[in-house]
Amino acid sequence: VILLQTDVIVNSVGTDLKFGVGLLCKAILEKAGPELQVEFDKEKQRQVAGEGSVVCTSGCALACKSVLHAILPVWDGNKGQTLKTLEDVINSCLKKTEKLGLNSITFPAIGTGGFGFPKTIVSKLMFDVVFKFSSSHTRKTLQDVHFLLNPKDIDNVQAFTIELERRLAENCDAAASQSSFIRPVSTPLLGGNIMQIGAITLQVIGGDITKEDTEVIVNVSNNTFDAVSGVSKAIMDAAGSQVAGECAQHAGQSQSGFITTQGGKLLCSKIIHLIHDNNVNSQVSKVLHECELKMYKSVAFPAIGTGQAGQSPAKVADDMLDAIVEFASKRSVKHLKKIKIIIFQTNMLRDFHESMKKRENSSSSTAGWWMSRLKLELPAQWEDMQEERIKLVNLKPSCQEYLEVQNKFKKTCPSFVIEKIERIQNPFLWQTYQIKASALSTKNKNQNNEKFLFHGTAVSSLSAINYNGFNRGFAGKNAANIGNGTYFAVDASYSAQDIYSRPDTNNRRYMYLARVLTGRYCAGSRGLVTPPPQNPADPTDLYDSVVDNVNKPTMFVIFNDIQAYPEYLITF
Template sequence: MVNRAEHQKKPLKAMREVNAMKRLDHVHIVKYFGNIIKDGNQGPGMYIIYYMHDTKAAKPSNAALASFAAAQQTLLVDHLLDVRTAVFDKFPENIYILSKYKTDVFKELERKHNVKVTIQADGKSVSIEGTRDDNANFGHSLDKHLKDVFHDFHTIDDRARVQHINDDPEFLETVGLKNNCLVVKHVEGDDVQTAVEPEPLQPATSRQTSCLYSVTLPSGTVCEVKRTDITSLSHDAIVNAANGDLQHVGGLAYAIAQKGGSGIQQECNHYIRNYGKLIEGEVMTSSPGNLSCKKIIHAVGPRWVNGVNHEERTLFNCVDNCFLETEKEKMQSIAIPPISTGIFGFPVDLAVKAIVGAIEQREKKNQYLPQLISLVDNKSDSLQLFETELRQVFDKSPPRKASPVKPSSSIKAGPSHSSSSSGTKTLCCILVEVFFLSVLEPTGGAVAGVSEVFIEEETCKLAIYANSPQDIQRCKLDLDTKLDKAMATIIWKDRSGYAADREFIVQLTQNQIRRLKSEADKLRVNLTVDQRNANIKINGRQADVFKMTEIVSAQLKNIEKGVVEKKEEELVALARQWEYEEDGGQWAKFDLSINKALEDTYLKNANAIYSYETSDGAVKVDIGAMKLRCGGTEINVRRLDLSKPQTTELSLPSTWTKPLDVYGEVTIGAGTPEYTAVETAFMSTLGAGTLDDTSVETAFMSTLGARGNSIIEIKRVQNPTLYKQYLLLRKEVAKRLGRQEDQVETTPLWHGTDVDTVSKITAGKFDRGYIGKNAAMYGNGTYFAKNSSYSAQPQYSHPDARGHRYIIQTRVITGDWTKGHKV
């Protein structure tokens, strides 16, 4: 072949005219044919032949050309049409590493196989131009280099970190480039050897009504496992996982009540008023409201307490009672969710065994079963467990396997299959990672604070590609370091205001906790509420953690507000009591909140009318006429002033200083009678003398072992609300005991605490939220000591940063008491 640069190129006729040529010298003509290219300006399959004119060789005659064409036309056309473009993109990650960090590989292969190589912009695929054989040889050579690329996996199993990766599309690329690696989200599975179109991911809505498995029992009953929204089913009955009060305020119960309408809740309220609350294992059947089913069976499953209350047997009986309801109503179909596995905390696997066990027992005993039993949920783990249990009990066949997952080894080389080439672009499947998904199905209304359906990625597996194992290990460390820096953790016990919040954490209801966790799910943060230890932990991305902290703080503030309001209501009830007359002339007390509302209204306008709603309808209280009207019925109302007969006894102590109507702490001057009285009372209980001692400081030092302690200051707590409440409570105790108030024992006792808690107690009260904080030798409760030496111990009165300890003296209404003896 002559050098193209030295000769003039001249186009011959198109190949469709070659058959008109004459005889030529085969050897001679080959020297004049140069490169054969596809003319982009011509139509498909149209090729132009270029030849190089060699001045040292005689130009072939037309007759020679025609002869050559006649003899070699078929071979020549085949050769021309064999030049093609092939695309190699089957293992894009491996190709990327070569194109990014070993560019000399492609240059070497280009020269070796006489092909033109073009690396695509993303670096994850290459196109080549050459003959079929050259392309194939290139592919085999490339495959050997692809196998030299190392890869390993790195699992991120924290949803906050996964969310950070998902929200920052440049995160993986940035970390990879820094460490000479490529980091991508990966799915386990077999290597793809042929070009396969990727299967589109179906939206969640298309899977909501899929039947995953069914089996026909000997009795003819069909049991099916179904992924669906239970509120959309038209079965004869659907089972609602309810609480004993039949208040549908959370989870599935809330979804059913919202979609079914207010009539469901009203019917349940009516049942509770007439028959009382349900106990665990009991069921109640109601109408379906606006739902498509015919009946709703409200089943009260057990709360899980580690099996100590035989919860599995209770759940078994609960499901059996559901079937009894279907028998009584002659129902032919029923849908059952995994009862008690929500906020009741029942382990899903044990719940599934109990539910299927109830079906099995009725089948064995030839008892009534509906023709169709649908075991439904929208979570993959419970559905898989239902299927597995049904197969083991009734089908005896192995459970259906999920998508195959190959165990990953340590760092290993790349793929062993070579890419194929053809005249058209090869379409290769780039796999998409499939992880555990938690899908919240739409229910027609807001469910548990969740206003929309979302798919939450709990974990992800990253594939890391590099030229060396060292690069991969360095990349893993860098990934974890950067993710750690993006995260934050808030532990409520470590916060400065923890002492104030502690009592409200233990008062969180399960419904409130569920709503907080729902908010945490929206923000993709991890929330742990430990009421046993009165602690809350939030972990996730910094910005999201701070948002969640604000939400939790607002919830605790609401509880605090409720606690304060309840204290106010209790105090009002001790001084003013509103009552209504029942049949037979008996008087009944209004609810505390209504009592306070009536008193507040009365103080503003003694002739006003106060209205409120009850389950029986609207109620109006005519304060001026002292009448209550509801549904055409009118009854008498009265207001009792409990403090009026002994108003003077509710007066504040004369030693208090102004202002008297607000809370305050007043430092008592050393040496004053009040200071000395408190000091003496404190010292005497240390066993160093009597109440008549004058050298109280000496006594105090001796009882503490002369360790350099001293009294720093004594403060008087002026809390008019608590003081009046104390007087009224003493009057209440005296009334119960049938004694005069001065005969009720009120003992000055001691309580040691820490600096964060002392103001909470003095401004509020001794609250159950603090029980067991420092010690609880005889069980949970608020502890007081007769001897100050007991409360002065460091484990009760924790020293602050300055080494100061705090002890409260308080008068406690003890009433009658007796001394116990240890058995």
């Protein structure tokens, strides 16, 4: 995590605010330098630093722009509020990253170390919170959320992998059936907008809500349901005395924040009377879930909170749309098909129209659809692994896969005899590699970021590489002339030298043909621990790798372990 190219890194600190105690915090502090401790001590005095809060500092000597220090409690066995505290912390980190105008954030498996939170619970919670944030907020800058795990922590790797696979299975069918979850806004008539959100049609129009013929109309009132002004009074007057009588019976008794009455003289069947509070998102969600529960097919809302409550129309529009998008993204929605927002003051239509336009054609505003777009599926040629963490498959010399690898190797090593070629099947490494590939594809647009390169090694390193991938920590074992990273050669003949592919006691040698995300590269130099910046004016925008010769590279060096996948092991 300390070398990952990301805008924000999340760190965890105990409620005693002792810095550098946990393994992650200690590693971050060592890399960032003592300035980070000084800045944290200063900021914890200035910012709120109690349990569940998040203290923001710069990245100091780290490659990131900011570090968010989450103040965590110790797990209480789910007897108190610690799980809710962790949920709030994760959500707060996402909101702060968005508020800072940054594009990416990296979380460790937060709370699963010394704080004692169960790994299966944390994996589910982290996915839940991130996906809910993705679907509920109008994101402008935050695009990438990374979960970075210690590959040696097998329990954590397994917990997150299982959770990811479960969600992929749930969402891939739905994603395949819809190219866009939120369709473009259309304006079929003056003073109105229509948008398709999943299976739900949203219509925002100017008009009089008392004339609506939806199955349900929403009335925003006080806790005695006897509002005497505004839209609420208009609804009650039009509904008649029968509805007023029902409301009087329930005055001051609602436990859920709303009551439901008959429609009275209105065209609707039911009226849901909401007790007003300032959380518009929550109020809309409450009504939508009640409609689905009671199998209502259509509902009409006023612009909640824009009357006497005095809330900003733009904020109300965003909050209402957020709640509707989140609700529509749930696959359990079967009954509610039409939602209308009736704007009494037609000048507010513009605010709602702009909020709708921000979301149109979005397949990524809902985490489920976003997730299905990532190419995280395992390669089709992989053999069934059942519950194995990794699998080495001995390729048949007659198969196309074997011949392709052999040809690449023999191109510069014609005299060596290949004993066997094995395919490395490691789902966790593959998925983390694909996530990085997706991020580079977004960053570098149409550039080809991937190359097949060679890496020679000793028999003693095979198990570690097969399980955990390449480790830049071994830089310098043989040579580090162009940086302290992991080295890959264009030609197999270079990696076949004894100094790299060291013969074992049976005179066998070992070489990987790896997929490597080289991306944009520049010339390397001794002592580099990260690639240099592409633009000196922006020290966080780094090259993706370095080379020995920019015009005709024979050697590539990467500084991020997930930028390479050890696909084939050649024994010769």
